[in-house]
Amino acid sequence: MSTETRPIIALLPGDCTGIGPEQTARILHDGRMADAARLVFLGDRRVLEQGMRHAGVTVACDWIERPAAADWSRPAVPAIDLGTIDPGRFPVGRVSAESGRLTGDSLAHAIDLALAGEVEAITFAPLNKRALFDGGWRFPDEHKLFADRLGHQGYFSEMNVLDGQWMSRVTGHLSLREALDAITAETIADAIRLADRTMRRAGIARPRIAVAALNPHAGEGGLFGREEIELIRPTVEAVASTGIDCHGPFPADTIYLKAFAGAYDGVVAMYHDQGQIATKLKGFNKGVTVTAGLDTVFTTPSHGVAYDIAGKGIADTGAFEAAIRLAGRLAGR
Secondary structure, eight states, X not given: OOTTTSOEEEEEOXXXXXXXXXXXXXXXXXXXXXXXXXXXXXXXXXXXXXXXXXXXXXXXXXXXXXXXXXXXXXXXXXXXXXXXXXXXXXOTTSOOHHHHHHHHHHHHHHHHHHHTTSOSEEEEOOOOHHHHHHTTOOSSSHHHHHHHHHTOOSOOXXXXXXXXXXXXXXXXXXXXXXXXXXXXXXXXXXXXXXXXXXXXXXXXXXXXXXXXXXXGGGGTTTTTOSXXXXXXXXXXXXXXTTTOOEEEEEOHHHHHHHHHTTSOSXXXXXXXXXXXXXXXXXXXXXXXXXXXXXXXXXXXXXXXXXXXXXXXXXXXXXXXXXXXXXXXXXXXX
């Protein structure tokens, strides 16, 4: 991919109390993502410097005001110093509402750049949802923050990608009781259509989608519930009639085994943990989270801030690198 066509991605170090700064420094240090995208560091210079110290690396930066000022012929990393976060105020490995607030501010700045057309995607290191909320960003997760800032109307959802497998869900960060009420024919159809659309954008010509059941054993013919008979199967068949290659519902305790074996490209779960447990058991430190359905591409590692190892310089960057590559593919299309 030539320099002129590689998408421009804003790279954010996440919450400075976690492993994000050292992961960011390690990735930028050796230019390992140069073939996937043109990266612009967006954050506080002091946070990146902290990441360098923890990772034991140095990053040559070209400090600029806006991505439009980047000189892509130079070896230094284009970087924007927001000057808002002094990491010395926040102990590494401990949750901080004030750090969460400032992390949200950085994300909002990145979204403004995307709206201005200066970046084509945003990839961010792990953040802490509780800190984000307590810091004043009153959303249950960052995905809803993104949708709000973009003024998005309509369905969107978090998706997870692991070793080429795409995992999505009808309902997201809700209590299980609330999730049951949110599973409707409309939301099931929306989730299947969004999964198909997002996978096609990532380069899968005709995604094969399995839909998980809600009840044990897919309801056992109505013995354990009739949602599969009266709601899920008719909806899957209706969506399939429009040309989408979707099938189900399948028992949730076995469908992921078939998907991971290659029978399907992705699975649509009914609720969050139904899919996340299977995905994280498959590869906790390798998955990527995508906010699907928004005009701007957002990706992040599926793992969290890892407070137990933050600051030790041992955090793996595999999922973060995969998040950058996926953002590059999605934005490039």
